[in-house]
Amino acid sequence: MTYQLDLLDIQGNVLRAYGRFRYPAARYVFFNIRDGAKGRAFVAALTRRVTTAVQWGEGPDKLPPPEWTLNVAFNYQGLKELDLPRESLIGFSPEFVAGMKDRKDILGDDGPSAPEHWDPIWQHNRETREHDVHIFVSINGLMPLPKDAKPAAVQAAVNDAKARVEAGYRWLLEQVAAQQGGVALLGGHRGDNGELLDYQDVQAVLENGVPTSKEHFGYTDGIGDPVFEGVPYDAERINGRGKQLANGQWAPLAAGEFLLGHTDEALEYPPAPSPLLLARNGTYMIYRKLHENVGTFERYLDEHGQRYPGGKELLAAKFVGRWRDNGAPIVKAWDDASKARFDADYKAADGHGKDQLLSNFTYDEDMSGGRCPFSAHIRRINPRASLEFTRDEQDPAKVCGAFSVSEGAFDTPGALANRRRVLRRGLPYGTVKDRSRDDGNHGIIIMMLNADINRQFEFVQQQWINYGNDFKAGNDKEILLGNHSQSEHFPSKAVLQVDPASDDAPYILPRLPRFVETRGGEYFFVPSLTALRMIAAGTVDPT
């Protein structure tokens, strides 16, 4: 029998990126618990409305998609204020207990990304009891099917989705009011004009009024989200998103990489708090507000787009490993001819075919990085099998900079990558009004989910984004997200490799500026529905 998950016990945002399911707008709200008992009553009220991972549609064991979703998570302080027993609290991971701010050295949140530059809500978090973030609530609004494909109709549908978010928010405020001061909403999210808002709004970037899955630099986001066992609506999406087997086929990753209480890729249960029912079907969530320096990005891309032999758009594709127009992976579309071929195939393909064109690839034909650079975003955050590579010293035909797949050293092609995967959720925030400026209100809220923050998210952030040694790239950082420095003495650079057998010179991206800056964030625990009920009832019993 195939692996089955208890969909009604798992929160919907864990298994679904709502944006992909026609929810283009959302609001994130944070609370401080002033009274434990009232806090639990608040959690009880929310739990009755929480969106689960149940299948949507008609038929047995299915439910219609809600007009607005609701999901809940807690940070360590929050669980403490909800009076979880000490025996349970000590079972959470050390980095979760410490919180994101405390982990700034691991995460590279320095300079303009340092906590003193974060939004006030995150600056004040974990400083004083009254300003501590405790509870995270997210509300996503469903977009009704537009009457037709005209921009006006689509815009109206997007506005409906936003109105539904508002409706959910009003409901949420009623629940807060019902606790008579036991729970306080925490404001302090920077808005468009520097004003402080009570919530963090996000929404898909619109192009001509139509929602896209692009972020503010123009790249399509979230294509390569991992697929794991037991998620029924991802059954067609395994190739390129699961794990690669020795025979080249793909299989879903183990559920325990993303859900506590399930076995992981090492056939072990991930470390989790007791009792089992508190942890099972729950997971850790990393919430991060990332500001995008659009002006700096445009200027740097323009400047080097003029010099780079392949031109500006190819250079933009090199930054990320995907083309900005349709998301084509650069390993499949590395020059004009191959891009034209890809575009023709893409145009002709149906929905599933398009998805496979975008996601189903490896770096096997590109071990030397001549197509997708070693420091490109998608190669760094999900190297697939490309880390198992070696310089073939024995082969005299090999030229400098040529690498090949390392044979026989690992059990499976994904051995070095399968335990470093993270689920990515979230949407862009703000709008870009002036593409020549950095200081507008624009970026993305990214929420990453994994069973082990340290092994998965923090490792990728520290070793693969802000350092390059695993990619034989020295200390070159990931081009887009790296915490680059333009200091005179130690400026960041990244090398765009070329086919080592060709006469082309590698292109060096000199003095990389920081394109993305951290503006806040925290580590949360996303409990199962069972655990939410237990937390609300005060019946978590680790004995």
Add this chain to the structure above:
Amino acid sequence: MGNLSGNAYALTVLSPIKPGIIADEQIAYADKVRSILQGWNGLPNSPMTAVPQTYLCRYFVLDNVYTESQPGGSAPDTLNDWLPVVPDWLRRAAMPAHDQLKSRYLVFSANVYVGPSGDIAPYLRGMWQAIRKEVESIWQYCYGFDEVKDADGFAAYIQRCALPASLFFVGSNDEPLPEQLKALYIKQQFARFAVDNQGLPTATLRQNFQAFMKQIAPHELATPTWEPGKYRLP
């Protein structure tokens, strides 16, 4: 010999620390040694950077190694396994059930360049000449060190405390340290050159490269180069 790999030497030294105490500081000798070593962390750079030909090194104080097991495994034991003249239970009963070190040790371990001679003594004499004060400040609490009066004495003393090495991991390319530092310097400077000069017309590039070669003086080992102990160029 296990200590040598090419021109590199793996030195592992265990010097027993005397059990005494410094009364007015209320500190044991071994703890004093550790305290001095930890103090080195606060210096701008390690005193060992002044010692020529040091690839890498480490100091620490070994407090104890406690083993609770059934030791054995020597040749007679193996014979005995095949031909049990003495019953196993009797053999085990005759052995200590647990064991520990007789004293605390100052451990100094280093990878150094010794050259084709394979002799570690010149390196140790160089160490004495370069950082005699620091050497004395930590080794003064060790057994037998009061006999050490000069560089030769120090070399002889350290060699008496040295262990034979096996499984020597070579983290260097076998060249003398100044050669390696110069190579690192050139590598880093060349990366800068590549960044600063990419895309220039050939003639300018050639001109700049000639100037660059002049500036880095590849055959001059002494200067300009990378200073020992630095992990980045200034």
